[in-house]
Amino acid sequence: MKIEFRKHRSPFWSIPYGPASLHALLTVLATTSVLAQSGRSVMAQQINCDRPQGNVEVKACIRLNYEASDKRLNEVYKQLMSQLSGEERALLSEAQLGWIKLRDKTCEFAVYKNRGGTGYGGFLNQCLDRMTKQRTAELEKYLKQR
Template identity: 25%
Template sequence: MKAAAPALGLALCCTAFASAQQQPEPDCRKAVTQTDLNICADKDHRMADAELNTTYRLAVAAMQATDKELGEIDAAYVGALEALKKAQRAWIGYRDGQCELAGFEARGGSMEPMLVSGCLAELTRKRTDELRKIVESAEN
């Protein structure tokens, strides 16, 4: 009987996982349930994060080019790329702390993940705009 218990647990686990995998993605334009709202907020954050990562790579390339140009003038002027990286690391810490704080509005409740994901998406879009401006400024 003891040997059957782990096998039964594994079967239940896999059945639940398969069931969850078969659930269709919610239509985020019509999301009503808290579960769907949480899923949609997470999806929004993941999309914003993907855009941020693309824009950050462009900013890195722009700062590398800036460093190259400035280095031709004087090696002491180089540092744009390191400043970008330092700013990005600091921003990540701010974002994570700020969004954790936003979750306290519904701490432990079913709405907390939506609040955190919504905060992450909003701050990520703002940072993406900041990075875009850096890229545009470097191109001009």
């Protein structure tokens, strides 16, 4: 089968080139992204993380736990940042960026032997969750001292 492309036509869904086609493509991508995210929240609502059924649900619950911990960390971090002076803010920001690198590399190292296995993502998210909760507790202590 021979496929021919018309001049000035995109081979991708035959959308003409130009600003209008870019807008159309971005609209499709944004809609797809929204649908994917809404699908994730529907999945989260259907899973009972108190009693996950099977490996897929266990992994999803581990991921949801980590996402909740990360959200809480960001809330506490923002609260603390709002109470700091300029120099303190700069120091905390630098420390937090360093901590994120430390957390990520520590967890990668901790679960390295599981790379390629079916449990790797779950083990990694458990480590990230644990370390994120520890950091949140540290930041909460600083917040209470203010």
